[in-house]
Amino acid sequence: MKRNILYIFLFASLLETACQKDYLSKQPTDAYNNDNLWSSPAGVAAALNGCYNGWEGDYNLLYMDAVSDNSYSQWYWDNYQHLGNGTASAADPNVQNRWDYKTIQKCNWFMENVDRVSMDTKLKTRYKAEARFLRAYQYFTMSQLYGDVPLVLKTLSTQEAAVVTRTPRAEVRKYVLDELAxxxxxxxxxxxxxxxxxxxxxxxxxxxxRVELYDKKYADCIADCKKVMGLGYTLYPKYQDLFRIANENNSEVILDVQYKANDLPNGDIGIMPSSGFGGWASLSPTQSLVDAYEMKNGKTIDDPASGYDENNPYNNRDPRLSATVVYPGQLYEGKYYNSIEAGKDDYYNGNNNSPTAYIEKKFTSHLSDFPDMWNTGLNMIVIRYAEVLLTYAEAQIESGVIDNTVYDALDAIRKRAGMPVVDRAVYNSQDKLRTLVRRERRVELALEGLRWYDVQRWEIGPTVRAGVVYGSRLGTVDAATGKLTLTGDHVKVETRTFNAGRDYLWPVPQKERDLNKALSQNAGY
Structure with a gap:
């Protein structure tokens, strides 16, 4: 949860159970103390597991798309709504604080002590690399969200932490890239x-x-993508089953946060379904996201030749739409979802129902997978192979190197989804391929927490994150057949603003600046 750079973690926090399903700490947290922890390889492993605990979480991964045009967070107390609509301020208690040094402090402390232990050299080197990754990941995230952040690579005293200053973002990013290399x-x-x-x-x-793509270091990005492509990862055969608990740790998963029901549960699955399914509908996909999916013939819905029917808008669409979003008339959990008809359990303006009339499906395609959707073992994917292929294609396109490997990468993703390969006669230039790869990133990675970073780095905020947020049109759904009859307008959810001079970065939380007067604030806050 929320921490700041002055957080001086208790030793016991290093011994918290790691977020790793198969190597949970088997000993009680009082089995070690500061005198004996660094006397054995088992103590080192326990300390490293503590570094894993909380390095990333399902909550932030799920909610980050609400900062973008993909999703809407209807409950302000979930701390993402104001970041998504342009009303966030530094002193706002309802703004998520990811200015978080807890994991960094743990990893610093681990690195300062691990060499006290005599153990297998190769294993120790690997353990160090794992801790250094977790630390670098935190610096990637914070520099992405806040820009300049203090680069702290040692345990600080309270006095030191109270005067530390922000390190330029470029220096932080160089550190991250150097560490990962x-x-x-x-x-x-x-x-x-x-x-x-x-x-x-x-x-x-x-x-x-990923960092190299975001920072426009395209040649280095391409080289690293090629290295990953040579490691044996493959796309999981069925997109709609990729995120199910039964298929965890599959061939596409490169990095994920591991959970285990009862011991270290993923407790946020229930935020996605609406009240008729026992959920809270805390996150609602937008009409903008729904409209981004192509028709099944590979044409966009604004193409007159696409066959798109505004009165049957979900017919013959990219199969990833129905795998990602529950829309009105879709068969879901044994009934046809009806969020557009007054008086129905899931009606869009009812309590704990989606204000857009759409609910998230990607992680809840089969609620029967979870005996208790508030206590699950569903892992949350942080990086998967499809992202690497999209990263490679984008880096090649931005470099002006458009060859068969670009089409092959995009085709692999599209064919897995049940879509036609890229029409090379249409997408035959850098500009057109740029449009395509950006759309593919949006629909392929939808609701996985990456869209905001794309909006941010492409600097498209004023275009996509300002104005009215719309949801589905209203109408009726036949309970027996799912037949959709749309008769009303699109529901209006909220009106967003976007200040390009301010909103690409989050505000440095005021409470951090109250503790440390040396911390500057981002422009506009």
Missing amino acids: AIAPDLEVSYSGTDVGRITQGAALSLKA
Whole structure:
């Protein structure tokens, strides 16, 4: 949860159970103390597991799309609504605080002490690489959201932490890239047994490629993507089943947060379904996202030749739409979803129902997978192979190097989804391919927490994140057949503003600046 740079973590926090399903700490947290922890390899492993605990979480991954044009967070107390609509301020208590040094402090402390232990050199080197990755990941996230952040690589005293200043973003990013390059060779390509879920070489290279894409270091990005492509990852055959708990740790997953029901549960699955399914509808896909999906013939819905019918808008669409979003008239959990007809359980303006009349499906395609959707073992994917292919294609396109490998990467993703290959006669220039790869990123990775970063780096905020947020049209749904009759207008959810001089970065939380007067504020806040 929320921490700041002055957080001096208790030693016991290092011994918290790691977010790794198969290597949970089997000992109580009082089994070690500061005198004996660094006396054995088992103590080192326990300390490293503590570094894993909380390095990333399902909550932030799920809610980040609400900062973009993909989703709407209807409850302001979930702390993402104001970031999404342009009303956030530094002192706002309802703004998510990801200015978080807890994991960084743990990793710093681990690195300062691990060499006290005599153990297998190769294993120790790998453990160090894992801790360094977790630290670098935090700096990637914070520099992406806040820009300049203090780069702290040692344990600080309270006095030191109270005067630390923000490091320029470019310096932080260089640190992240240098760290990922250095540690990649020390990490395993894959793990088995109780080590499944630990940081791999592919995770380090993939995160490095992501940062390089975001920072327009295209040549380096392409090189790292090629390295990942050579590690044996493959696209999971069925997109709609990729995110099911039964298929966790599959061939497409490069990095994920591991959960285990009862012990370390993913407790946020219930935020997605609406009240008729026992959920809260905290996150609602937008009409803008729905409209981004092509027709099944590969044409966009604004193409007169596409066959799109505004009165049957969900027919013959990219199959990823029905795998990602529950729309009116869709058969879901044994009934036809009806959010557009007054008096129905899931009506869009009812309590704990979606204000857009759409609900998220990507992680809840089969609610029967979860005996208790508030206590699940569903892992949350942070990086998967499809992203790497899209990253490679985009870097090639932006470099002006448009060859068959670009089409092959895009075709692999589209064919897996049940879509036609790229029409090379239509998408035959840098501008047209740029449009295509950006759309593919949006629909392929929808609701996985990456869309805001794309809006931010493409600098399209004023275009996509300002104005009225719309949901579905109203009408009726035949309970027996699902037949959709749309007769009304699109529902209006909220009106957003976007200040390009301010809103690409989040405000440095005021409470951090109250604790540390040396911290400057981002422009406009």
